[in-house]
Amino acid sequence: MFANHKLIAFETIVIKEVRRFSRIWLQTLVPPAIMITLYFVIFGNLVGRRIGEMGGFQYMEFIVPGLIMMSVIQNSYSNVVSSFFSHKFQRSIEELLVSPVPNYVILTGFIAGGMARGLAVGAIVTITAMFFTDLSIQYPWITIAVILLTSIVFSLAGFINAVFANSFDDISIIPTFVLTPLIYLGGVFYSSQLLPPFWQFVSGLNPIFYMVNTFRYGILGSSDVNVYWAFLILGVFIGVLYSSCIWLLRRGTGIRS
Amino acid sequence: MTIAISLKDVHKVYANGSEALKGISLDVEQGDFFALLGPNGAGKTTIIGIISTLVNKTAGSVEVFGKRVDTHIYETKLDFGVVPQEINFSQFERVRDIVMTQAGYYGLPHKLASQRCEKYLRKLGLWEKRNERSRTLSGGMKRRLMIARALVHEPRLLILDEPTAGVDIELRRSMWEFLTEINNKGTTIILTTHYLEEAEQLCRNIAIIDEGKIIEKTSMKSLLADLDSQVYILDSAAELPAQLSLDLSNTGLRRIDGHSFEVTVSGDQSINEVFSRLDQQGVQVSSMRNKTNRLEQLFLARLRDS
Numbered sequence: 327m328f329a330n331h332k333l334i335a336f337e338t339i340v341i342k343e344v345r346r347f348s349r350i351w352l353q354t355l356v357p358p359a360i361m362i363t364l365y366f367v368i369f370g371n372l373v374g375r376r377i378g379e380m381g382g383f384q385y386m387e388f389i390v391p392g393l394i395m396m397s398v399i400q401n402s403y404s405n406v407v408s409s410f411f412s413h414k415f416q417r418s419i420e421e422l423l424v425s426p427v428p429n430y431v432i433l434t435g436f437i438a439g440g441m442a443r444g445l446a447v448g449a450i451v452t453i454t455a456m457f458f459t460d461l462s463i464q465y466p467w468i469t470i471a472v473i474l475l476t477s478i479v480f481s482l483a484g485f486i487n488a489v490f491a492n493s494f495d496d497i498s499i500i501p502t503f504v505l506t507p508l509i510y511l512g513g514v515f516y517s518s519q520l521l522p523p524f525w526q527f528v529s530g531l532n533p534i535f536y537m538v539n540t541f542r543y544g545i546l547g548s549s550d551v552n553v554y555w556a557f558l559i560l561g562v563f564i565g566v567l568y569s570s571c572i573w574l575l576r577r578g579t580g581i582r583s
Numbered sequence: 584m585t586i587a588i589s590l591k592d593v594h595k596v597y598a599n600g601s602e603a604l605k606g607i608s609l610d611v612e613q614g615d616f617f618a619l620l621g622p623n624g625a626g627k628t629t630i631i632g633i634i635s636t637l638v639n640k641t642a643g644s645v646e647v648f649g650k651r652v653d654t655h656i657y658e659t660k661l662d663f664g665v666v667p668q669e670i671n672f673s674q675f676e677r678v679r680d681i682v683m684t685q686a687g688y689y690g691l692p693h694k695l696a697s698q699r700c701e702k703y704l705r706k707l708g709l710w711e712k713r714n715e716r717s718r719t720l721s722g723g724m725k726r727r728l729m730i731a732r733a734l735v736h737e738p739r740l741l742i743l744d745e746p747t748a749g750v751d752i753e754l755r756r757s758m759w760e761f762l763t764e765i766n767n768k769g770t771t772i773i774l775t776t777h778y779l780e781e782a783e784q785l786c787r788n789i790a791i792i793d794e795g796k797i798i799e800k801t802s803m804k805s806l807l808a809d810l811d812s813q814v815y816i817l818d819s820a821a822e823l824p825a826q827l828s829l830d831l832s833n834t835g836l837r838r839i840d841g842h843s844f845e846v847t848v849s850g851d852q853s854i855n856e857v858f859s860r861l862d863q864q865g866v867q868v869s870s871m872r873n874k875t876n877r878l879e880q881l882f883l884a885r886l887r888d889s
């Protein structure tokens with residue numbers, strides 16, 4: 327396949343992915359917006375007023391970056407896992423497998439689709455947040471870099487989940503039992519400085535903790551973690567997950583018999 | 584003569600241990616209209632899966648227009664289009680989007696893609712349905728949509744896995760016409776079918792496959808000639824005369840040993856005539872049986888299955 331053919335194939339996959347989640351916007355775009363709005367109202371506004379300050383900021387200001395991050399993580403992951411699995415389920419994945427599209431183009435196409443949804447929801451949440459608090463971004467480049475890289479990481483993770491999934495249950499197990507706890511314990515709602523030393527150490531083992539805190543650093547200018555560490559972790563995750571996805575595609579795991 | 588597709592000693596054992604193909608070797612020439620005929624579970628879909636890379640082969644090699652499918656992935660894949668046995672497009676997409684997406688996977692620029700899309704949707708009578716969601720199509724329309732989809736990159740080789748299963752007779756005939764037309768224009772076609780009539784109408788060459796093995800590879804003409812005739816084995820009480828001849832048109836005779844021989848009688852020939860000729864030559868037939876024809880068995884099995 328020539329480079330321009332690959333580009334066309336890539337665009338085709340991305341357009342198809344965006345069309346998919348836009349078509350079912352009531353399931354993909356609205357629920358996260360409602361959920362996050364509720365978080366703002368309940369935790370930020372009602373409870374937050376009682377909490378006062380967290381990590382040196384108004385509680386509302388403090389949780390906004392975490393909630394944006396949470397929505398990007400969940401939606402990137404869930405877009406790729408449900409889209410790729412439903413391609414498997416409806417067998418339309420065969421259209422791609424029979425065609426000359428190289429594996430890495432298939433993968434990057436789905437990743438771009440996951441990013442598109444993750445960032446679209448992230449944008450919706452950001453706009454919603456602006457009704458509740460003033461957002462000013464301290465380090466725009468860090469903010470953008472972290473959100474893009476995080477979105478890539480969780481799109482890749484969703485892809486792996488979909489490759490191994492055999493039923494609709496299999497695509498909700500990881501988000502429910504792994505992803506959600508890691509996000510909640512990743513410092514979305516509290517500063518790790520509140521934790522006893524042992525639990526601070528445990529938080530340090532949670533990769534999402536680094537991503538959330540670096541994103542918060544980009545927006546508020548203050549962080550519980552070393553920013554370089556966070557980028558290193560993101561880089562390693564992307565490298566490992568990407569290679570695993572390519573390896574799985576080449577073997578045909580879950581898609582070729 | 585260019586070989587469009589060449590399979591050499593292809594084996595497939597599925598993960599559950601089922602041995603679907605036991606050494607398939609097959610050459611299909613460019614321009615041919617080739618049928619793979621066989622009962623349920625014979626291995627037809629597995630063969631197509633291996634060619635189209637949906638199934639990983641256990642052993643053997645596959646070449647498309649002289650290039651190995653596993654080493655020249657992109658060139659070989661551009662050369663063929665596949666119409667699968669089971670519906671495999673998204674049920675939520677619109678008809679036109681399905682074809683356009685396929686065109687995109689093959690790297691067709693947008694303008695060319697929409698021309699081709701219109702061309703093939705019109706040819707297959709689906710243009711009016713282009714904005715419908717695919718799940719609202721009838722079974723026959725879904726099959727035609729898969730044909731349009733397989734043709735949008737205009738491959739040199741079209742592989743169809745039971746394209747007319749569940750399609751009514753009228754529609755089947757119009758599909759046959761369409762396939763004959765594109766074959767006449769030079770596209771090599773391989774199709775699998777359960778319908779002997781279909782192979783008869785369309786194909787020049789045929790392979791009959793059963794339990795993962797090719798049991799017959801022949802031209803459609805000679806297959807039909809065989810099907811049209813009956814083979815009897817006759818035994819004579821006495822030693823057969825040295826010279827034995829029936830001297831009838833459409834009737835063949837083959838000596839098996841000193842006492843028995845085989846007679847092939849075509850459909851329009853009366854068996855009485857055969858007996859009277861034998862009588863004239865002093866041959867007394869003591870017993871006679873119908874030679875079981877593998878093909879016939881196969882078709883009986885097919886009838887039993889359906």
Ligand SMILES: Nc1ncnc2c1ncn2[C@@H]1O[C@H](COP(=O)(O)OP(=O)(O)OP(=O)(O)O)[C@@H](O)[C@H]1O
Pocket residue numbers: 583597598599601602603621622623624625626627628629630668
């Ligand atoms: N994914 C699979 N896993 C295990 N066994 C399989 C698989 N697919 C097919 N088989 C087995 O391989 C054999 C050949 O199946 P195949 O689908 O190739 O037959 P076929 O000739 O296309 O039959 P049909 O006319 O019914 O479509 C069968 O015994 C089938 O049970």
Ligand SMILES: [Mg+2]
Pocket residue numbers: 627628629668744
């Ligand atoms: Mg089949």
